[in-house]
Amino acid sequence: MRRPRSCxxxxxxxxxxxxxxxxxxxxxxxxxLVYWERRGELLRFLRARASPDTAEDxxxxxxxxxxxxxxxxxxxxxxxxxxxxNLAISQHRSALRSRRRDDQWEAVRPRIDPGRLDEAIAARxxxxxxxxxxxxLGFRTLQTFIMFRVHGMPQRAIAxxxxxxxxxxxxxxxxxxxAIAGLRSDLYxxxxxxxxxxxxxxx
Amino acid sequence: MTxxxxxxxxxxxxxxxxxxxxxxxxxxxxxxxxxxxxxxxAFARLSVMDAEIAERMTGMLPGELQPDGAAEAPLRxxxxxxxRRIAIAAAxxxxxxxxxxxxxxxFLAPSYETIATAPGTRQAIVIDKxxxxxxxxxxxxxxxxxxRRIAQLLxxxxxxxxxHEPSNPFEVGVGDAxxxxxxxxxxxxxxxxxxxxxxxxxxVQYRAKGMTVxxxxxxxxxxxxxxxxxxxxxxxxxxxxxxxxxxxxxDPMATVAADLQRxxxxxxAVDPAIAATPVTAVIxxxxxxxxxxxxxxxxxxxxxxRQGKGWLLKSTK
Numbered sequence: 001m002r003r004p005r006s007c008x009x010x011x012x013x014x015x016x017x018x019x020x021x022x023x024x025x026x027x028x029x030x031x032x033l034v035y036w037e038r039r040g041e042l043l044r045f046l047r048a049r050a051s052p053d054t055a056e057d058x059x060x061x062x063x064x065x066x067x068x069x070x071x072x073x074x075x076x077x078x079x080x081x082x083x084x085x086n087l088a089i090s091q092h093r094s095a096l097r098s099r100r101r102d103d104q105w106e107a108v109r110p111r112i113d114p115g116r117l118d119e120a121i122a123a124r125x126x127x128x129x130x131x132x133x134x135x136x137l138g139f140r141t142l143q144t145f146i147m148f149r150v151h152g153m154p155q156r157a158i159a160x161x162x163x164x165x166x167x168x169x170x171x172x173x174x175x176x177x178x179a180i181a182g183l184r185s186d187l188y189x190x191x192x193x194x195x196x197x198x199x200x201x202x203x
Numbered sequence: 204m205t206x207x208x209x210x211x212x213x214x215x216x217x218x219x220x221x222x223x224x225x226x227x228x229x230x231x232x233x234x235x236x237x238x239x240x241x242x243x244x245a246f247a248r249l250s251v252m253d254a255e256i257a258e259r260m261t262g263m264l265p266g267e268l269q270p271d272g273a274a275e276a277p278l279r280x281x282x283x284x285x286x287r288r289i290a291i292a293a294a295x296x297x298x299x300x301x302x303x304x305x306x307x308x309x310f311l312a313p314s315y316e317t318i319a320t321a322p323g324t325r326q327a328i329v330i331d332k333x334x335x336x337x338x339x340x341x342x343x344x345x346x347x348x349x350x351r352r353i354a355q356l357l358x359x360x361x362x363x364x365x366x367h368e369p370s371n372p373f374e375v376g377v378g379d380a381x382x383x384x385x386x387x388x389x390x391x392x393x394x395x396x397x398x399x400x401x402x403x404x405x406x407v408q409y410r411a412k413g414m415t416v417x418x419x420x421x422x423x424x425x426x427x428x429x430x431x432x433x434x435x436x437x438x439x440x441x442x443x444x445x446x447x448x449x450x451x452x453x454d455p456m457a458t459v460a461a462d463l464q465r466x467x468x469x470x471x472a473v474d475p476a477i478a479a480t481p482v483t484a485v486i487x488x489x490x491x492x493x494x495x496x497x498x499x500x501x502x503x504x505x506x507x508x509r510q511g512k513g514w515l516l517k518s519t520k
Contacts, residue, residue, distance in 0.1 A: 019251075045229060048243055049238035081229040087220070089254050092247045103260050108286045127255045134256065135439050143485050143502070150452075154224050161501035177215045180252050 031066045034076040042084055050088040056085050073198075126182070133179040140164070144172040210245035218249050232407035255397040272372015290346075315345040315355070324493050325445070330354070333366030334373050337445050359428045360465060362442030367405070380411030380426060390442040394461065398426040449486040456480045459503065460516055468493050469514030477505065477518050 035042075039059070046055035062084050073079045135142060140162060147153045147161065148169075155173070159166045178184070217235060220226055235281025236243045320326050322341040327477075329335055330351045340343050342359025352368075355376040365373045377381045377391060377398045387405030391398070393508055400409060401423040409416040416433065418424050423436035440450035449462050457478040464471040466488055484502045489495065495514065499509050506517045 041230065045233045045236075048233055049246075063483055075225075075227075078225070078227055088247075089250050092251050092253065096251065115282050119303075122480075125251050130252050131437070132439070135437075136327055139485060139487050146485065147492070149222060149253070152224055162498065164306070173219050174215070177253070180256065181211050181215050181249050182217065183211060 010117060031069055031073050031076050031079065033067060035063060038080060040078060045081065046084055046088060050091050054091060058084065058091060061086060061087050097098060126134040130180045130182065133182070134176055136177055137179055141172040141175055144169055148173055148176075210239060211249065213242065214245040214249045215460040217246060218253060221250075222253070228277045252292045267379070280514060295333050316348055316351075317343060317345040317357070319343045320359070321468065322465055329375075335364045335366060335443070337362045339444055339465050340468055356393050358395055359446070360390070360462075362388075362390045362445050365405075372473065378411075378426075380409060383408045383410065388441070389418075398424075400424045400426075401441040403438045444488070447488040447490065448486065449484075451482045451484050451486075453481040453483055456482055456505070456516065458482075459484075459486075463495075465515075467494075467495065470511070472510060472513065473517045474515065474517045477516065480504075 005064045022190050041057055042062070043059055046058050062080065065083055065087070066080070132144065144158055145164065148155065153161070155166060155169045161167045162169070213235070215519075220228065221232065236246060247292045269381065273335050318326065318328065318338065320338050320342045323342050325336045326346075327335065328338065328346075330346065334352060336344070336354070337519075339360040341363075342361060343357035344359070344361055345355045345357060347353040350371075351374045352371055354374070361375075363373075363375065363384070365384045365387055367373075367384060373384045375391060376401075377393045380398065382389075382400060385406040385408065387407055388403040389405075389407050390403070392399045393399075400407065401417060402418050402420050404420050406417060406419045409418055409426070411426065413430070414431065416424060416431065418433065421435055422433055424431065424433045434448060437450065437452070440452075443450050444462070444466055449459070449466070451459060454477065457473050459482050460471045460478075462474045463486075482503060485504055486496050486499065489497070496502075496506070504517065504519065507518055508515045508520050
């Protein structure tokens with residue numbers, strides 16, 4: 001077993017290893033090695049994505065999380081970033097929820113301008129509204145969104161399945177996310193909006 | 204993307220990229236998040252909404268039950284209490300209690316008017332001024348002759364729109380359970396074994412086996428022989444079949460096949476190998492009866508084979 005402070009991949013001592021859990025337990029798996037190799041940039045990402053104050057905690061949660069991963073991971077770097085990103089999203093979500101109870105939001109996210117706090121809190125209530133806007137975009141756009149977001153299908157595969165061009169899929173995703181964000185989508189032309197023959201008859 | 208556009212516009216671009224399979228530009232994303240103070244906030248906001256909407260679609264949020272004595276007390280606790288006894292009592296005793304306390308659909312007397320629909324057909328029924336029901340195909344539905352607001356779904360699927368009348372509540376029985384409305388629009392599906400109730404507006408109470416569950420708008424209840432669970436449901440999807448659309452979030456393929464059969468009117472079988480496969484899709488029904496919806500194979504990820512007068516859904520492998 002390699003010495004814990006020397007990375008098997010980069011062959012260098014690790015830049016940060018302050019909270020490295022106790023050594024000598026078991027050999028590090030691939031994901032763990034990559035974690036220690038990329039810890040610095042993951043921390044930088046989380047400082048920006050979550051908050052400077054909670055980035056270390058989120059990173060620690062990520063370490064705990066990867067302990068339970070069984071078997072090899074195809075793309076360890078992508079996996080770690082995605083897992084870190086999901087943890088950041090959970091943190092934002094619970095911050096929004098707890099804010100409504102006891103005003104903890106400000107403590108968790110000090111980088112947010114207090115003047116925009118109300119807007120951030122309102123986002124929680126606006127989700128239903130965003131969902132409704134998304135569903136008004138027509139059948140094909142909703143189908144595209146579901147295939148992309150829920151099934152995780154690549155855009156090319158969606159285009160093939162729905163028998164539309166790749167650019168139509170791209171535009172439908174743009175329109176979906178612009179609707180969620182509450183942005184105007186006339187940027188993409190009204191013909192795209194009415195392209196679904198049935199339109200949408202949800203209320 | 205241009206750096207001159209507002210943070211939210213850029214966040215849209217970044218979130219689509221981030222959600223694409225094989226996204227690897229994390230260092231670039233970090234730099235963008237750091238670049239302007241508003242970027243991280245816009246991205247946080249949008250990604251939270253995106254995550255919540257995706258979870259609504261997959262129905263991943265945990266459901267909760269409200270047994271008797273929970274914070275929201277049932278309107279008439281006596282019924283729940285009697286209900287528990289009825290569940291264990293002999294049918295005769297139950298019927299005696301029922302005369303006073305509940306009106307059991309389980310003991311359908313000739314005083315019920317029964318309406319049955321063929322697969323692939325629909326029927327709208329005006330119960331009274333404040334209540335309407337639409338029956339889907341392959342459905343049996345009964346109403347008490349003296350009081351049509353007491354009904355029973357014997358089999359199939361029905362969508363209800365009911366104005367609440369405190370003195371004369373609307374009740375529909377499913378199996379040995381009762382659904383009591385509190386002013387509402389809701390959908391009920393019953394295959395003889397499992398009951399599924401989805402509420403679009405208002406609230407209903409589900410009463411069975413001594414338990415009362417209050418089910419509000421945007422909630423769904425599934426009751427099997429031994430378990431009851433609730434989960435979120437997309438309100439616009441409730442009863443959407445009446446508008447010619449079937450919406451699924453992780454429902455098993457077998458459910459989809461049963462719905463297609465009910466709505467289209469042709470027998471639809473499922474290869475047992477894929478019967479439990481979860482389906483998340485929006486299916487637009489063809490306006491012509493008997494015709495399969497377009498793109499069904501790619502929407503469901505199955506192979507569609509002709510089988511007698513109907514169809515067979517098979518794995519593509």
